[in-house]
Amino acid sequence: MAIVSRGFHGRRQESGAQLPPGQYLVKDFPVLSAGPTPRIPTAEWEFTITTEMGQDHRWSWEEMLDLPHETPTVDIHCVTKWSKLGTNWQGVSLDTLLSEVDTTAGYALAYSYGGYSTNLPLQDLLDGQAWVVYRYEGGDIPPEHGGPARLLVPHLYFWKSAKWLRGIRLLERNEPGFWETAGYHDYGDPWREQRYQGD
Amino acid sequence: MAGTAVPRGLTSRPLVWRVARLAAERWETPTARTLTFDVPNWPGHLPGQHVDVRLTAPDGYSTQRSYSLARPDRVELTVERLDDGEVSPYLVDILAVGDEIELRGPVGGWFVWRPTGRRPVLLLAGGSGIVPLMAMIRARREESSGTPFRLLYSVRSPADVYYKDELGHPEPGLDVTCLFTRETPEGWPRPPGRLTASDLSRRAGLADSDPDCFVCGPTGFVEAAANLLVAHGQDPQRIKTERFGPTGG
Numbered sequence: 001m002a003i004v005s006r007g008f009h010g011r012r013q014e015s016g017a018q019l020p021p022g023q024y025l026v027k028d029f030p031v032l033s034a035g036p037t038p039r040i041p042t043a044e045w046e047f048t049i050t051t052e053m054g055q056d057h058r059w060s061w062e063e064m065l066d067l068p069h070e071t072p073t074v075d076i077h078c079v080t081k082w083s084k085l086g087t088n089w090q091g092v093s094l095d096t097l098l099s100e101v102d103t104t105a106g107y108a109l110a111y112s113y114g115g116y117s118t119n120l121p122l123q124d125l126l127d128g129q130a131w132v133v134y135r136y137e138g139g140d141i142p143p144e145h146g147g148p149a150r151l152l153v154p155h156l157y158f159w160k161s162a163k164w165l166r167g168i169r170l171l172e173r174n175e176p177g178f179w180e181t182a183g184y185h186d187y188g189d190p191w192r193e194q195r196y197q198g199d
Numbered sequence: 200m201a202g203t204a205v206p207r208g209l210t211s212r213p214l215v216w217r218v219a220r221l222a223a224e225r226w227e228t229p230t231a232r233t234l235t236f237d238v239p240n241w242p243g244h245l246p247g248q249h250v251d252v253r254l255t256a257p258d259g260y261s262t263q264r265s266y267s268l269a270r271p272d273r274v275e276l277t278v279e280r281l282d283d284g285e286v287s288p289y290l291v292d293i294l295a296v297g298d299e300i301e302l303r304g305p306v307g308g309w310f311v312w313r314p315t316g317r318r319p320v321l322l323l324a325g326g327s328g329i330v331p332l333m334a335m336i337r338a339r340r341e342e343s344s345g346t347p348f349r350l351l352y353s354v355r356s357p358a359d360v361y362y363k364d365e366l367g368h369p370e371p372g373l374d375v376t377c378l379f380t381r382e383t384p385e386g387w388p389r390p391p392g393r394l395t396a397s398d399l400s401r402r403a404g405l406a407d408s409d410p411d412c413f414v415c416g417p418t419g420f421v422e423a424a425a426n427l428l429v430a431h432g433q434d435p436q437r438i439k440t441e442r443f444g445p446t447g448g
Contacts, residue, residue: 003218005255005299009257022262031421032442036435037425196306197214
């Protein structure tokens with residue numbers, strides 16, 4: 001049972017928008033990262049999916065751009081409590097990328113240029129729930145927001161949408177990533193407020 | 200950031216909401232107040248970690264924000280009032296000694312300095328980003344650590360400096376440089392301006408110490424400072440950052 005803070009009245013959402021518990025709405029786009037922003041020229045960029053059998057599937061920047069793309073408009077929820085509604089992205093669905101990949105893995109570990117990583121159940125990357133995006137609001141994705149390409153998994157807290165995406169390893173066993181090892185929740189569903197271990 | 204050797208910051212024990220009673224307060228600047236809380240059964244924390252604060256209105260509406268802990272031995276926050284903020288004006292102007300809020304933590308196992316660390320440390324603070332770095336400076340003092348520390352503190356004007364007396368008090372092995380961005384004291388040798396490569400060359404001791412770097416402040420400051428460090432040849436793996444968004448309040 002929450003205690004009432006004397007003299008606090010708060011500011012209700014004017015928009016009436018439904019937000020996950022503990023989140024508040026922002027209009028700008030805050031940045032959360034744990035280190036310097038890596039700069040990856042698209043000429044050197046490469047994206048790799050590695051199966052549990054060790055088989056690599058690789059796409060260059062040009063190859064990624066040649067794949068059929070989608071333009072998801074999604075709400076995003078950061079574990080640091082801000083939510084941003086109606087963000088517009090362009091990229092390739094993980095369904096498309098995984099369609100040629102032969103796997104029975106249950107888990108995925110997304111990893112980034114610069115050393116970041118984050119884990120998800122593989123099923124959370126499928127069925128129109130996840131994309132490798134390379135455009136934001138009609139332009140290139142700025143480096144501090146994860147460009148040239150990042151993962152977009154909007155139904156989970158935004159740390160699962162790895163910036164500076166380099167690849168995804170498909171795994172038979174769950175393997176915690178960067179923040180998950182540092183005390184954050186393994187799954188990270190904002191609607192169940194799964195911020196930290198034990199939530 | 201390192202892809203390996205991530206420190207375990209938290210145990211798997213759930214982070215429960217705790218009642219925190221304001222025990223003491225003091226103003227750091229006209230817009231920032233330090234709040235010291237009594238929190239029964241607080242599990243302790245490392246310098247650099249933060250807490251989540253939850254405020255609840257009489258009708259049950261509640262909202263949460265994160266604030267860095269300002270010292271290693273107490274649950275103490277320094278909060279800057281953001282004029283369009285929802286939580287910070289309450290914490291800075293309304294909360295009185297004896298009042299209760301809720302908080303949980305400590306949170307964050309990455310942006311921490313462990314007093315057992317022996318590598319020299321470089322702290323780069325932008326504005327209110329000084330708060331978690333001050334917790335590291337205080338932990339160093341408390342542990343009588345001989346680890347050399349340097350602080351470069353980018354701040355608008357002398358009136359905006361937090362912890363002025365404490366930082367102005369000479370301490371062996373701690374080198375403090377204020378970099379004023381808008382307004383300097385009279386006769387100050389450095390003209391007002393943002394952190395530059397030349398500030399780093401002259402004041403950061405990068406050439407002779409190869410330090411662990413902690414950078415905290417608003418996003419623009421952190422991006423610029425971390426980029427300068429990388430351009431200066433610092434290993435990105437040894438630069439830890441924490442960003443305070445303008446929407447933190």
